[in-house]
Amino acid sequence: MKKKACCGVALLIIFVLLSVNILPTFSQTQIPEWIRIGIYYADKYGKSRPVIETKIYAKGGLYIGISDDKNFITVANTQKDTLIVSKDVYKKDGKEGTNIHVAIGRYISYATAKNALKDYLGAYKDAFVGYINNGYSVLIGNFSNLQEAKKLQSKLKGATLYSSETMVLVKDEKGKVLFAFDGQNSKFLMLIPQQENGIERIKVDSRWYRGRVEFKRIKGSDMTVINVSKLEEYLYGVIRMEIDPFWNIEAVKAFAVIARTYAVRNLNRHGALGFDLCPTDHCQVYGGAVDGTYGEKRAILAVDSTRGEIITYKGKPIDAVYFSSTGGIPTEDSENVWLYPVEYLRSVDNSKEAKNSKSSWTFQFTKDEIKNMLKKKNIDVGDIVDIKVLEYTKAGRVLRLKIIGTAGEYECQKEATRLLFGLYSQAYTIVTDADVNVVDENGKVKRTRIGNSKILAENGESVLNGKMTLGQTVDSSIYSSAKNDVISAVYDVIYSGDETRLSSGAGGSVSAASTVKVVKEDGTVEEVPVIPTTYTFNGKGWGHGVGMSQWGAKGLADSGYNYKQIIKHYYTGVEIEKR
Numbered sequence: 001m002k003k004k005a006c007c008g009v010a011l012l013i014i015f016v017l018l019s020v021n022i023l024p025t026f027s028q029t030q031i032p033e034w035i036r037i038g039i040y041y042a043d044k045y046g047k048s049r050p051v052i053e054t055k056i057y058a059k060g061g062l063y064i065g066i067s068d069d070k071n072f073i074t075v076a077n078t079q080k081d082t083l084i085v086s087k088d089v090y091k092k093d094g095k096e097g098t099n100i101h102v103a104i105g106r107y108i109s110y111a112t113a114k115n116a117l118k119d120y121l122g123a124y125k126d127a128f129v130g131y132i133n134n135g136y137s138v139l140i141g142n143f144s145n146l147q148e149a150k151k152l153q154s155k156l157k158g159a160t161l162y163s164s165e166t167m168v169l170v171k172d173e174k175g176k177v178l179f180a181f182d183g184q185n186s187k188f189l190m191l192i193p194q195q196e197n198g199i200e201r202i203k204v205d206s207r208w209y210r211g212r213v214e215f216k217r218i219k220g221s222d223m224t225v226i227n228v229s230k231l232e233e234y235l236y237g238v239i240r241m242e243i244d245p246f247w248n249i250e251a252v253k254a255f256a257v258i259a260r261t262y263a264v265r266n267l268n269r270h271g272a273l274g275f276d277l278c279p280t281d282h283c284q285v286y287g288g289a290v291d292g293t294y295g296e297k298r299a300i301l302a303v304d305s306t307r308g309e310i311i312t313y314k315g316k317p318i319d320a321v322y323f324s325s326t327g328g329i330p331t332e333d334s335e336n337v338w339l340y341p342v343e344y345l346r347s348v349d350n351s352k353e354a355k356n357s358k359s360s361w362t363f364q365f366t367k368d369e370i371k372n373m374l375k376k377k378n379i380d381v382g383d384i385v386d387i388k389v390l391e392y393t394k395a396g397r398v399l400r401l402k403i404i405g406t407a408g409e410y411e412c413q414k415e416a417t418r419l420l421f422g423l424y425s426q427a428y429t430i431v432t433d434a435d436v437n438v439v440d441e442n443g444k445v446k447r448t449r450i451g452n453s454k455i456l457a458e459n460g461e462s463v464l465n466g467k468m469t470l471g472q473t474v475d476s477s478i479y480s481s482a483k484n485d486v487i488s489a490v491y492d493v494i495y496s497g498d499e500t501r502l503s504s505g506a507g508g509s510v511s512a513a514s515t516v517k518v519v520k521e522d523g524t525v526e527e528v529p530v531i532p533t534t535y536t537f538n539g540k541g542w543g544h545g546v547g548m549s550q551w552g553a554k555g556l557a558d559s560g561y562n563y564k565q566i567i568k569h570y571y572t573g574v575e576i577e578k579r
Helices: 004-020 108-120 146-153 231-242 249-265 296-304 367-376 550-558 564-570
Strands: 036-038 053-057 060-069 072-077 082-086 089-092 096-100 102-106 127-132 135-143 161-162 169-172 176-179 188-193 201-204 205-211 212-216 224-231 309-313 360-367 384-392 397-403 406-413 428-432 436-441 446-450 486-491 515-519 524-529 532-539 575-578
Touching: 004 108, 004 397, 036 231, 060 446, 072 108, 072 188, 082 188, 102 127, 102 146, 108 127, 108 135, 135 146, 161 360, 169 188, 176 515, 188 201, 205 224, 205 231, 224 231, 224 428, 231 249, 231 296, 249 296, 249 309, 249 550, 249 564, 367 384, 367 397, 384 428, 550 564, 564 575
Parallel strands: 127 176, 436 486
Antiparallel strands: 036 224, 053 082, 053 201, 060 072, 060 188, 082 169, 089 096, 102 135, 102 161, 127 135, 169 176, 188 212, 201 205, 212 224, 309 575, 360 532, 384 397, 397 406, 428 532, 436 446, 515 524
């Protein structure tokens, strides 16, 4: 036995020496060599979830490794292209439980345990090597019944029973267990692909990634699956998802530096889940690796030509936020979208932005749809009476918004003014089916909501100022000859802060069916609701509007700006440093 153990140690030493080029350690520099991106994980936004099992493929074979989040150690070459990794459970009578294994021996390495396994495979075809209690053992069986496990234990000298809610299993395509791993939340299973021309490529279910894959399972949970990739190679998979890599190369290079800076600044953003960044727009959209398709080579060129460059302000990496477009209006000061002012996130001109599908847009909702939207967010103001923009930013985005209902009012600010309705941006105006063109006493045409106006009938009496009878209609013959659809002459077009005129009569409020008839310029009569029944949001751009506009970067690049000029245009007072 001693001779066998020595041979196993010698094999291990040789294998580890051969593994040096396969398993580099994490860099401790500011820009790390490696980064972790969640693939399957518990996401509160519902875009991902942990999995019970997943299929892993790599051309040329897969290595089994162990990670402690800082270093990698290779333990075995499986010599298999395809493996199944699953949590260690059985399913019986519709219920799930943790498998029980019979554990034999404790070995200093995978190699020595694998050598000892030969003594048991003749009698026990379901024997395999497992990493448990920070060491290696031979495990036999996957028992759901404790008594059956104890029966086998009694036949094997020195055997113990082992069961863990953090164990994962590595199987071949036929379901045979090849390796079990339980790092007790301090060490983690990793599968590493054989390199091809110095590149690691690994397939998780149907998607390819560069790098390797790590598995984490907290007690009793499904598995979190993580792509561990070199940072620069991670950026290849971000660029082609976030922008069109066939754009002017200076715009693509600008984005490469911004995406790198964002990643460095936000390392460990999902640390509680065991990785750095997620692959969604909560962080940066990441699509893995698809060599040779849809601009992959262009993305690689942009990243490699700016390798190591990040954006700094006073020597520190900036929060390099970016978005899609503004529709040509200026970008926004950070405090008008989020909480605090940031010195380098200032509003700048964006008039050179390239035209795109979100340069302008329209959303239309009924008052009942808006009522339901609010209720889903636990906001109840009763039936919707009106929605008013109270204040715009200098750049043209909604800063304060008020929703008026029969049971109260709700006011929101900043980014909430778009998220509340699921709009593309804060840059919008609101029109309703109760809006009309009117001429004030000075002859000026204005657009106003009829419920906010005092309308004069032929006899000159006010019929909309808290004096209207429910269901009453008014034929107004006082109208302008202006070219717009002017419907009546009004005095005091909008009564600021005076909503009481909508609460008149015995019924307590003007019903949704309450309308007035108005005479248009061409002499036709149109029936207009006093209270809006539909709200149309006409807007510009897509995203929060802070930092770099992606379509703006394209416009600047097409105008002759280089990538550094583009970056310094959108981020005020910054430097570009190579680290």
